[in-house]
Amino acid sequence: MVIMPTAFLLFSEGLDSLLSGLILKEQKVNIIAVKFITPFFGWKYKEDPTSFYKKIEELNFDKGILIDITEEYIKILKNPQYGYGDYANPCIDCKILMLRKAKELMAELKADFIATGEVLGQRPMSQNKNTLALIEEKAGLKGLLLRPLSAKLLSPTEPELKKLVDREKLLDIRGRKRNIQLELIKKFQIKEIPTPSGGCLLTDPQIGKRILTIVKEKRPLNYLTSQLLILGRHFLEEKIWILLGRNQEENEKIKKIVNKVYKTYTLNVPAPTAVVIEGNPPEEYIKKLLIKYSKKAKLRISKGERVDLVSLS
Ligand code: SF4
Numbered sequence: 245m246v247i248m249p250t251a252f253l254l255f256s257e258g259l260d261s262l263l264s265g266l267i268l269k270e271q272k273v274n275i276i277a278v279k280f281i282t283p284f285f286g287w288k289y290k291e292d293p294t295s296f297y298k299k300i301e302e303l304n305f306d307k308g309i310l311i312d313i314t315e316e317y318i319k320i321l322k323n324p325q326y327g328y329g330d331y332a333n334p335c336i337d338c339k340i341l342m343l344r345k346a347k348e349l350m351a352e353l354k355a356d357f358i359a360t361g362e363v364l365g366q367r368p369m370s371q372n373k374n375t376l377a378l379i380e381e382k383a384g385l386k387g388l389l390l391r392p393l394s395a396k397l398l399s400p401t402e403p404e405l406k407k408l409v410d411r412e413k414l415l416d417i418r419g420r421k422r423n424i425q426l427e428l429i430k431k432f433q434i435k436e437i438p439t440p441s442g443g444c445l446l447t448d449p450q451i452g453k454r455i456l457t458i459v460k461e462k463r464p465l466n467y468l469t470s471q472l473l474i475l476g477r478h479f480l481e482e483k484i485w486i487l488l489g490r491n492q493e494e495n496e497k498i499k500k501i502v503n504k505v506y507k508t509y510t511l512n513v514p515a516p517t518a519v520v521i522e523g524n525p526p527e528e529y530i531k532k533l534l535i536k537y538s539k540k541a542k543l544r545i546s547k548g549e550r551v552d553l554v555s556l557s
Contacts, residue, residue, distance in 0.1 A: 248275040249408035252346050252355040253305070254339075256285070259425055259438050260361030264392040265305060266432045268359055271409050275305040276353055280342050282314045283449075314467055316341060320448075321470075322459055331452025332459075333444060334371035336379060343383035347536070350388075357388045357403040361398045364394035365419045373398075393417045393425075406551075430478045445474055454478060464522055471501045472521065479533065485532065487524035488537055499556065506555040513540040517556065527553055 253265045255277035267276050277300055279286050289310050291295045300308030321340055339360075346358050352436055362371055369375065376398070376537030380389045387402040395404065395414035404411040408494045417424050429437060445451045450472055458465055458473065463472075472487055475494050479486045489495035495510075495517040502508055507520040509530050514537035518530050531553040535541040 248272050248274050248307075249356045249403060250276060251357055251359045251403075252350060252353065253277045254342055254346060254358065254360045255279050256361065256436055257299075257309075257443070258428045259422075259429075260282045260362060260366075260393060262303070262361070262434070262438060263425060263428050263432070264359050265303065265362040266428075267392045267414065268409065269304065270389075271413060273409060274307075276307045276309065276355060277303075277305045278309045278311060278346055278349070280313045280345065282317045283474055284317075286310070287471075300545070307353075308424055311345060313341065313345060314470060316345075318465055318467070318470055322465060328456070329367070329369055329447065331447050331449055332455035333446040333452065335367070336375060339370065339379050340382045343379065343385055343389065346498050347383060347385055347388075356387060356408055357390050357394060358518050359390045361393060362391045362395050363417050363419075364391070380439045384389070390414075404479045432433075468501065468505060469521055470499065472498065472519065475501075476516075477537070481523075483523045484525050485520075486525065486533065487521055488516040488533065489557060490516070502557075506557070510534065510554050510556055511538055512554050513538060513544060515541055 251273045253261065253269050253275050255261050255265065257279065263349060265277060269275050275459065277295060280508045281287055281289055290312065293310055296310055297308050320334050320337040321332065324337040326334065326336035343358060350358070362376060364373060364376065365371060376391070380386060383389070390401045390403055390409065391398060392414050394417050395411060395420055396416035400411060403409050416422065446455065455473060459478065461480070475487070475498055476490055477488045479488070487498065487499050498517050499508065502519050509518045510516065511534050515534045518534055521531070534553070535545065537552060544551050
């Protein structure tokens with residue numbers, strides 16, 4: 245019986261990691277797709293992991309694994325050794341962390357090597373030749389990290405030298421142009437074309453700016469607040485941090501996340517949910533904020549009627 249090699253694929257769900265997996269699968273490599281999740285990427289699977297496993301099955305990959313790395317991620321988000329990208333995305337530290345985690349699992353899952361969707365020169369900071377080499381070294385994966393989309397432009401890796409994969413069938417994509425990826429989309433008949441980045445919220449200008457402010461001002465950034473950061477309107481004053489939901493769906497989500505850990509309020513008319521994440525602001529201040537974002541409250545007040553603050557915690 246021929247034993248097929250196994251690759252541990254860092255699967256962001258972006259187009260490039262998807263194509264890398266399909267290229268290896270075409271060479272009869274078993275694919276274990278690992279998706280690392282934090283509130284900034286892949287978080288929907290925290291509530292609904294089955295949709296991830298369904299996707300893995302549809303792609304004909306051999307196994308899917310979800311791993312929540314929020315706690316460790318927050319540490320690099322606060323102080324990335326290699327800095328941030330355009331917004332709050334610490335891409336180099338992020339990749340090193342994910343690859344280290346993947347390496348820890350290699351023996352357990354009997355994987356022969358690790359594969360990513362990285363493309364040489366696609367991102368000037370995190371995907372130039374030196375950075376790719378640095379990431380490989382810092383992750384402790386010298387020779388074991390295969391980048392199928394740019395492999396022919398890089399030194400041969402162990403799986404290529406051992407003929408576990410055919411280097412000739414790997415690619416030589418360089419830069420930001422995506423014409424080869426578009427051809428591959430047709431070849432593999434991909435119907436839903438994913439975004440290149442896999443939808444990382446740290447690259448979102450608004451959320452990224454907010455996160456950088458929280459980090460710079462040394463506000464509480466932890467498992468809970470990192471989930472709250474990506475929702476609602478945030479009011480940051482000296483030693484005060486209040487969050488207001490923007491709609492019913494957000495209000496419900498916020499209540500569920502906070503789960504009475506922080507003081508939570510609303511009004512006795514339809515109004516946002518307010519959470520005091522930091523500080524001890526006067527109730528009158530919270531009430532004023534809530535009134536500002538509640539049409540019903542403003543209407544009542546205009547009629548000379550009373551509006552009261554309601555504690556939810
Ligand atoms: S875009 Fe986000 S998930 Fe991707 S490497 Fe950068 S920080 Fe990590």
